[in-house]
Amino acid sequence: MQYARTVRGLVLVERGKEYVLAARVTGVSPLRIIATHIQPNVMGPVFVVATINMSLAILTEATLSFLGVGVPPTKPSLGSLVRIGNEFLFSGDWWISIFPGAMLVVLCLAVNLLGDWLRDALNPKLSDG
Amino acid sequence: MAEALLSVRNLRVEIVTRRATLLAVDDVSFDIAEGEVLGVVGESGAGKSITGNAIIGLIDPPLRRAGGEIAYAGKRIDNLDAETMRTLRGRHIGAVFQDPLTSLNPLLTVGRQLVQTIITHLDLSGSEARKRAVQLLAEVGFPAPRERLDCYPHELSGGMRQRVVLALAFCCEPNLIIADEPTTALDVSVQAQVIKLFRRMCRERGTSVMLITHDMGVISEISDRVAVMYAGRVVEIGTARAVLNAPAHPYTRGLMASIPTVQRTKSELPQIAGNMPRLAAVPSGCAFHPRCPCRLPRCDRERPVLAPAGETQSVCWLTATRDDTASIEAARDA
Amino acid sequence: MLEQNVPILAVRGLTKRFPVWKPWIIQLMSRQPRRMVHAVEDVSLKVERGTTYALVGESGCGKSTIARCIAGILAPTAGTITFMGADITMPSERRDARRRHLQMIFQDPYASLNPRWRIGRVIAEPIVTHRLVVGRGRLKARIDELLTLVGLSPQDARKYSHQFSGGQRQRISIARALASDPAFLICDEPTSALDVSVQAQILNLMRRLQMQFGLSYLLISHNLAVVAHMADHVGVMYLGRLVEWGAAQSVLERPLHPYTRMLLDAIPNIAIAGRYRQPLKGEVPSPISPPSGCAFHPRCPLANGRCAREQPRAIELGPVSVACHAVEEGRAAALSSSVV
Numbered sequence: 069m070q071y072a073r074t075v076r077g078l079v080l081v082e083r084g085k086e087y088v089l090a091a092r093v094t095g096v097s098p099l100r101i102i103a104t105h106i107q108p109n110v111m112g113p114v115f116v117v118a119t120i121n122m123s124l125a126i127l128t129e130a131t132l133s134f135l136g137v138g139v140p141p142t143k144p145s146l147g148s149l150v151r152i153g154n155e156f157l158f159s160g161d162w163w164i165s166i167f168p169g170a171m172l173v174v175l176c177l178a179v180n181l182l183g184d185w186l187r188d189a190l191n192p193k194l195s196d197g
Numbered sequence: 198m199a200e201a202l203l204s205v206r207n208l209r210v211e212i213v214t215r216r217a218t219l220l221a222v223d224d225v226s227f228d229i230a231e232g233e234v235l236g237v238v239g240e241s242g243a244g245k246s247i248t249g250n251a252i253i254g255l256i257d258p259p260l261r262r263a264g265g266e267i268a269y270a271g272k273r274i275d276n277l278d279a280e281t282m283r284t285l286r287g288r289h290i291g292a293v294f295q296d297p298l299t300s301l302n303p304l305l306t307v308g309r310q311l312v313q314t315i316i317t318h319l320d321l322s323g324s325e326a327r328k329r330a331v332q333l334l335a336e337v338g339f340p341a342p343r344e345r346l347d348c349y350p351h352e353l354s355g356g357m358r359q360r361v362v363l364a365l366a367f368c369c370e371p372n373l374i375i376a377d378e379p380t381t382a383l384d385v386s387v388q389a390q391v392i393k394l395f396r397r398m399c400r401e402r403g404t405s406v407m408l409i410t411h412d413m414g415v416i417s418e419i420s421d422r423v424a425v426m427y428a429g430r431v432v433e434i435g436t437a438r439a440v441l442n443a444p445a446h447p448y449t450r451g452l453m454a455s456i457p458t459v460q461r462t463k464s465e466l467p468q469i470a471g472n473m474p475r476l477a478a479v480p481s482g483c484a485f486h487p488r489c490p491c492r493l494p495r496c497d498r499e500r501p502v503l504a505p506a507g508e509t510q511s512v513c514w515l516t517a518t519r520d521d522t523a524s525i526e527a528a529r530d531a
Numbered sequence: 532m533l534e535q536n537v538p539i540l541a542v543r544g545l546t547k548r549f550p551v552w553k554p555w556i557i558q559l560m561s562r563q564p565r566r567m568v569h570a571v572e573d574v575s576l577k578v579e580r581g582t583t584y585a586l587v588g589e590s591g592c593g594k595s596t597i598a599r600c601i602a603g604i605l606a607p608t609a610g611t612i613t614f615m616g617a618d619i620t621m622p623s624e625r626r627d628a629r630r631r632h633l634q635m636i637f638q639d640p641y642a643s644l645n646p647r648w649r650i651g652r653v654i655a656e657p658i659v660t661h662r663l664v665v666g667r668g669r670l671k672a673r674i675d676e677l678l679t680l681v682g683l684s685p686q687d688a689r690k691y692s693h694q695f696s697g698g699q700r701q702r703i704s705i706a707r708a709l710a711s712d713p714a715f716l717i718c719d720e721p722t723s724a725l726d727v728s729v730q731a732q733i734l735n736l737m738r739r740l741q742m743q744f745g746l747s748y749l750l751i752s753h754n755l756a757v758v759a760h761m762a763d764h765v766g767v768m769y770l771g772r773l774v775e776w777g778a779a780q781s782v783l784e785r786p787l788h789p790y791t792r793m794l795l796d797a798i799p800n801i802a803i804a805g806r807y808r809q810p811l812k813g814e815v816p817s818p819i820s821p822p823s824g825c826a827f828h829p830r831c832p833l834a835n836g837r838c839a840r841e842q843p844r845a846i847e848l849g850p851v852s853v854a855c856h857a858v859e860e861g862r863a864a865a866l867s868s869s870v871v
Contacts, residue, residue: 086643087653090704093602094657094711095630108647240726241697354814384589385753386811389797411726414799455731457756459783459798465738466760468731472696 119183236420297358308346435509585762651688698729777851
């Protein structure tokens with residue numbers, strides 16, 4: 069739903085851009101306009117939203133598993149690891165919780181940074197041709 | 198001679214980028230006397246807006262002031278702290294910007310913005326400030342000023358909005374106004390109205406103005422003196438009549454010749470070859486020399502300095518060696 | 532194909548109205564009739580082959596809307612458009628003669644080129660769409676030819692649009708417009724966003740190209756000086772209607788309609804520094820509820836009772852046509868001739 073709304077907004081903006089109008093005046097078929105003009109300019113922000121959602125998904129799953137209502141205990145999950153290690157936090161085996169926790173942080177950070185990098189890499193204005 | 202109200206000496210503004218530090222404003226000097234309108238004209242990228250912002254103190258990173266002095270009423274203002282500068286702005290130095298849509302807060306009524314500004318800078322009570330606001334709105338041409346106080350900016354047309362911006366600029370009776378492209382976003386007929394209003398308000402109050410624009414027509418309507426900027430430098434300065442009708446510098450001459458007029462129909466327009474240099478690639482010596490039809494051998498080595506040239510002062514080797522208009526013309530035609 | 536004396540473009544009675552957008556539920560609940568923006572009302576014009584017709588007016592007068600109707604981006608509410616003998620009133624996505632021979636240049640050089648494309652590809656798009664050139668070698672040669680034609684170098688084909696200045700981008704737009712070998716160019720404020728010296732370069736380029744290829748232009752502009760340099764015929768628009776039109780020299784040197792005269796007077800004359808002028812009062816009214824009768828009457832110094840009731844009809848006076856009661860009644864001489 070979020071993707072649909074984002075994409076719709078972006079497409080509406082793109083459609084009004086003058087280079088799309090120029091393509092229409094030239095007689096480029098609508099499908100081709102979508103494929104060559106609109107879609108590439110829309111994909112950039114979509115990727116960024118996707119990476120944000122990815123970190124959200126990772127964190128949500130971890131939270132649910134931590135609470136015990138996520139994936140079944142036979143399947144590995146960082147969240148369940150944190151839950152299990154919770155009992156041992158103050159009794160010497162702190163690393164059972166902390167390492168998976170740190171891993172979660174690193175994972176989300178990495179995904180967000182990937183999104184930033186992707187946005188910059190897809191921005192032709194930052195390249196020098 | 199009376200001391201100038203605003204005195205700018207050797208102003209330099211740099212832009213710090215990842216790759217290099219570029220010079221946006223390079224050794225700019227000029228004076229504005231009391232009650233005088235100085236038009237600063239130039240094309241995009243010439244650095245005129247940055248100069249105006251530097252004077253008001255609205256330079257943000259990656260721009261930074263890198264040298265020179267700015268003096269207002271004899272006292273230096275370029276080295277003041279932010280708080281003092283803020284008090285100076287509005288009370289002594291007003292500003293008018295190009296886009297009335299973004300100059301006005303869309304969430305506040307016109308009246309509130311005026312009253313807020315007045316109260317901040319002048320010691321008036323709320324009701325006195327309101328009275329003054331109504332007076333100002335009437336002066337800028339609103340037929341029912343009291344009712345208009347409660348209007349939001351989006352309810353007004355472009356011309357009316359710009360009049361509100363003028364009212365805001367004048368509300369604290371500043372001595373100097375920096376106007377950056379005040380009429381560019383307006384229709385032609387509205388432009389004429391706003392220019393006329395602006396000129397009248399300035400003349401009545403004896404306000405000095407630094408008018409920044411690329412529109413020669415606006416310059417010719419209001420300015421007493423004109424400074425022409427190119428690639429961050431001032432290349433010519435003189436009275437409006439002289440600079441517009443008998444310019445000495447080759448760039449100014451080319452610029453004036455390339456302006457289309459309604460009288461000249463269907464003929465080839467004189468043009469200046471090439472483009473204004475990018476900040477990262479400003480030519481050595483005189484910045485205009487690659488495009489100049491009157492280039493001398495020394496123009497690419499030595500940077501010219503301001504010297505009298507005919508009726509104006511010009512930064513050009515050609516005009517510096519001959520300082521009367523007749524021989525400049527002869528040299529050009531040679 | 533087309534006889535010599537048939538105009539290349541003929542527009543008759545073009546009308547375009549936009550509904551004022553409101554969320555449908557509010558529209559339902561308010562039970563008021565849909566309000567319309569009267570962008571263009573009953574506009575007719577003809578462009579002869581190889582000439583430039585300029586549409587002049589301030590913002591909101593409808594000139595850009597006309598341009599877009601002719602270009603096939605908007606569908607007119609009424610009226611007909613005939614191009615090269617064929618009726619092109621309704622937009623269609625087919626790759627027909629209009630698409631190839633009628634091209635458009637836009638105002639904003641920063642928005643009219645796809646920022647993700649190298650400009651070689653930008654210029655190639657019309658050629659590829661109409662399959663005009665076969666083979667990569669020939670395509671590259673054609674692109675190089677077009678770039679040189681507009682004053683750029685073939686090496687520029689590999690660059691992106693953000694590496695060029697405003698004037699250069701406008702040259703690229705012109706190259707793209709010429710790529711399909713058109714007969715007609717619609718130029719929507721082509722130099723309004725450019726500096727004065729760059730404007731001169733672009734205008735000169737456009738004139739040269741017109742002479743070289745026998746192009747016809749529809750020039751949209753609010754700048755009468757630019758129009759004076761380019762146009763053979765001028766149409767002055769106010770709030771969606773043509774108020775005066777005809778030979779450029781006549782309209783600009785001996786304007787008849789009060790609005791035209793005021794427009795010309797509003798242009799600062801640079802040679803006369805500090806000249807005092809009498810500007811128009813008021814502002815252009817909203818096209819949603821235009822004034823009754825002649826739309827200009829609230830601002831017109833010559834308006835009388837008839838002007839507020841009756842829409843003026845066009846009358847022909849030699850090379851010029853005017854829609855004005857004051858001119859018709861012979862009252863227009865009362866306006867002091869202030870055009871220098």
